[in-house]
Amino acid sequence: MGCFFEGLHCRECGASYPGGPTAVCSLCFGPLEVRYDYPAIARAVSRQQLEARPKTMWRYRELLPLEGAVTVGSEVGFTPLLRAQRLGQRLGLSDLWIKNDAVNHPTLSFKDRVVSVALSRALELGFSVVGCASTGNLANSVAAQAAAAGLESYILIPWDLEPGKIVGTLVYGTHLVAVRGSYDQVNRLSAEIADRHHWGFVNINLRPYYAEGSKTLGYEIAEQLGWRLPHHVVAPMAGGSLITKLAKAFGELETLGWVEAGAPRLHGAQPEGCAPIVNAVKAGRDFCQPVAKPLTLVKSLAIGNPADGPYAIAAIRDSGGDAENPSDAEVVAGIRWLAECEGIFAETAGGTVVAAAKRLAERGVLAGDQRVVLLITGNGLKTREVLEAECPPPRTIGPSLGEFEELLSEDRAVAS
Numbered sequence: 001m002g003c004f005f006e007g008l009h010c011r012e013c014g015a016s017y018p019g020g021p022t023a024v025c026s027l028c029f030g031p032l033e034v035r036y037d038y039p040a041i042a043r044a045v046s047r048q049q050l051e052a053r054p055k056t057m058w059r060y061r062e063l064l065p066l067e068g069a070v071t072v073g074s075e076v077g078f079t080p081l082l083r084a085q086r087l088g089q090r091l092g093l094s095d096l097w098i099k100n101d102a103v104n105h106p107t108l109s110f111k112d113r114v115v116s117v118a119l120s121r122a123l124e125l126g127f128s129v130v131g132c133a134s135t136g137n138l139a140n141s142v143a144a145q146a147a148a149a150g151l152e153s154y155i156l157i158p159w160d161l162e163p164g165k166i167v168g169t170l171v172y173g174t175h176l177v178a179v180r181g182s183y184d185q186v187n188r189l190s191a192e193i194a195d196r197h198h199w200g201f202v203n204i205n206l207r208p209y210y211a212e213g214s215k216t217l218g219y220e221i222a223e224q225l226g227w228r229l230p231h232h233v234v235a236p237m238a239g240g241s242l243i244t245k246l247a248k249a250f251g252e253l254e255t256l257g258w259v260e261a262g263a264p265r266l267h268g269a270q271p272e273g274c275a276p277i278v279n280a281v282k283a284g285r286d287f288c289q290p291v292a293k294p295l296t297l298v299k300s301l302a303i304g305n306p307a308d309g310p311y312a313i314a315a316i317r318d319s320g321g322d323a324e325n326p327s328d329a330e331v332v333a334g335i336r337w338l339a340e341c342e343g344i345f346a347e348t349a350g351g352t353v354v355a356a357a358k359r360l361a362e363r364g365v366l367a368g369d370q371r372v373v374l375l376i377t378g379n380g381l382k383t384r385e386v387l388e389a390e391c392p393p394p395r396t397i398g399p400s401l402g403e404f405e406e407l408l409s410e411d412r413a414v415a416s
């Protein structure tokens with residue numbers, strides 16, 4: 001296989017850089033982004049060739065930033081894209097689909113995609129210690145995939161994360177550090193640590209590579225719909241990287257001639273208690289006002305000062321998209337609706353997306369017969385405490401048919 005990855009360039013001033021462990025332009029402080037030779041990719045691989053490859057995100061390897069073969073996470077991705085008829089009925093959407101990254105390998109969130117790319121690149125760049133600043137899912141995935149690759153890892157999190165995400169990180173034998181502070185403080189500290197110790201932090205000095213992994217969600221949606229793009233995609237936003245890279249992915253597919261022109265409208269979802277990107281879109285601003293103290297049970301999306309905020313706003317606006325910020329109560333209802341209608345247990349970010357889609361449908365932004373894809377990016381078993389009030393303990397009976405029949409007749413009486 002050839003290498004079509006041409007190094008980095010600055011999103012703001014266009015300056016070129018070699019493909020090193022750096023995320024910021026030294027001339028203007030703009031973010032660096034990976035560049036590819038698209039004409040060469042179009043000559044080297046066709047849709048048909050790609051379809052014959054193993055069903056993982058690495059079938060799109062020409063569009064990912066490695067010099068050699070994938071070394072970490074070669075089984076990640078190609079999660080189910082499901083028709084969601086029953087949820088669609090509830091929302092008044094007749095062509096609704098779910099991209100289910102709640103069952104991504106190996107740690108049940110979309111973060112497995114970005115970590116696979118970042119750690120494969122970290123090995124190419126010679127790092128032996130890796131890490132991240134995380135709101136939870138990234139911690140799980142870096143710990144797991146670093147363990148599988150035999151890399152030492154240091155992971156920093158805000159001190160108030162859900163127990164499921166803490167145990168689901170520690171089990172892999174990482175060095176987990178809880179920081180008394182917000183995610184933004186954790187992030188700043190992580191940047192200092194990566195710099196001082198020359199470690200590869202996936203969402204800091206390896207961020208340009210990490211971010212490319214998100215594009216595979218977009219490629220998979222297109223391929224799974226028969227190389228046709230939907231009218232709308234509703235995406236959760238934390239730092240704003242995923243939605244920005246979805247736009248890049250759909251644009252690349254058009255550039256390569258693999259789909260017809262007409263990219264989807266991209267809609268962003270954040271919880272009311274931490275919605276700097278949604279607030280900016282609603283106010284017509286092109287920059288985010290940071291949220292100093294996120295107040296929401298959606299901890300996976302609780303980033304008060306999103307690194308890719310202005311680019312996420314631009315991606316939404318340029319696509320003709322919109323944004324919504326449901327309350328925590330709506331988020332929990334969204335988790336219930338998805339579970340009851342489709343049998344999928346999503347974490348709080350998934351509830352945020354369902355609740356945002358409900359609002360967008362009510363506003364007529366999502367029209368009834370248009371094709372809509374909801375991104376479900378994390379698994380509900382990691383954040384089950386948010387449902388404790390909703391799901392009281394089961395009724396308990398003795399091991400006798402008589403007691404069961406009594407219970408059943410109560411149920412029947414309630415139902416009639």
Ligand SMILES: *Cc1c(COP(=O)(O)O)cnc(C)c1O
Pocket residue numbers: 109110111137138236237238239240241242243300347349350377378
């Ligand atoms: C990280 C994450 C996202 C998206 O994060 P960005 O920083 O916007 O790329 C979405 N959903 C879940 C569950 C996540 O953990």
Ligand SMILES: [Zn+2]
Pocket residue numbers: 010011012013014015025026027028029030
């Ligand atoms: Zn620059």
